[in-house]
Amino acid sequence: MNATSYRQLRAYAAQYGAIIGMMWIVSFAFYIIGLTRPLLGNIALLVGIMSVVTAGFLIRKFRNEVSPLRFAQSWWMGILTYMYAALLMAVAQFIYFRYIDQGLLVDTYTAVMQQPEAIAMMQSMMPGEDVAQTTAEVTELLQSITPIQFTFEFLIYNLILGFILAIPTAWIGLGGKKRANQNQ
Secondary structure, rough: HHHHHHHHHHHHHHHHHHHHHHHHHHHHHHHHHHHOOOOHHHHHHHHHHHHHHHHHHHHHHHHHOOOOOOOOHHHHHHHHHHHHHHHHHHHHHHHHHHHHHHOOOHHHHHHHHOOHHHHHHHHHHHHOOOOOHHHHHHHHHHHHOHHHHHHHHHHHHHHHHHHHHHHHHHHHOOOHHHHHHOOO
C-alpha cells in the first residue's frame, strides 16, 4: 500500500468512524432510556450489533470502489474506524454525564443493587461478607466518579472493544465477489 492509498484509507476510516460513532451514540441513548423502559434497551443492543455489520460493509465498499485491501489492511482500517467512533462517542458521553445525567445512571445501579435478587446474588458470590456494607461502599464509589472519569473509562473500553471488533469487521469487509478475484 503506497502513501496515497494509506492517506485515503485514513480519510475514509475517519468518515466511517463518524457513521459508526453516531450509531454508538444512538445505541448509548437507547441504553440510557432502557434503564427506565427496559424494552427500549433492546434497541441499544441491536444498534450496537448493526454497527459492526455496517462497518464491515463500509470497508467492503472502500475495497470495491477505492483501493484493494488484504486482511491486515482491512483490519487496520477497522481499528481506525472504531478509534474515530470511540472518540466521537467519548465527546457525546462527556456531554451526557456532565450536563444531562444528573446521577440517573448511579441511582439506577444503586436501586438494582438493593433489590432482593441482587442481594442474594452478592451473598452467594461473597459468603461471609457484609453485603449491606459492600453495597454502601460501591454506591459511594460510584457517586464519587466524575463525568470525565466515566468518559475516560468508557473511552478505554470502547478502544479495546474496537480493537477486537475490527477482526470480524475486516472479515466482513473482505467478503464479496472481489475477494475471490484478488486471491486475498
